[in-house]
Amino acid sequence: MPVLEGRQEDIEKICAKYPPENRRSALLPVLWMVQEKEGWVSQDSMREVADVVGVTAAEVYEVVSFYTMFQQKPTGRHHIAFCQTLSCAVCGAYEAIAYICEKYNVPKHGPSEDGRFSIEAVECIGACTEAPAMLVGETLHGNLTPERIDEILSNCE
Ligand code: FES
Known part of the structure; x- marks a missing residue:
């Protein structure tokens, strides 16, 4: 259709x-x-x-x-766009991305098996002063730590 x-x-x-x-x-x-x-x-x-x-x-x-806001392949119900540009990279973006992929079983390409999450590394999302930062859907989250990430993602069903 x-x-x-x-x-x-x-x-x-x-x-x-x-x-x-x-x-x-x-x-x-x-x-x-x-x-x-x-x-x-x-x-x-x-x-x-x-x-x-x-x-x-x-x-x-x-x-x-x-535009990275447009996805060219199916995503999870909650799509995470994690900034990997300089400020965020220096403040632990790569470690945070690895943390999410491992803890939530999210492959680098495509959605998790349960369809809950997908993730992609993107360029600056304009929240450099709150690095590291990510978008979950259209919602911006900054100053991310593993604890803060768990808090945010646990609210995503
Ligand atoms: S460098 Fe990450 S939000 Fe700008």
């Missing part, structure tokens, strides 16, 4: 925010609709989005592959 089926009215509301000749400007919010529904953006979804906003599938792929 097409991922955007039944969403035409919402899509048109988004497109109406832009001049008709710039329907392609709706690309990011329409992609976000897909990501919110599916948790990731498949190649089929990219082709569907391309048709909806009037760009090529290659252009959609360029955008999806540029």
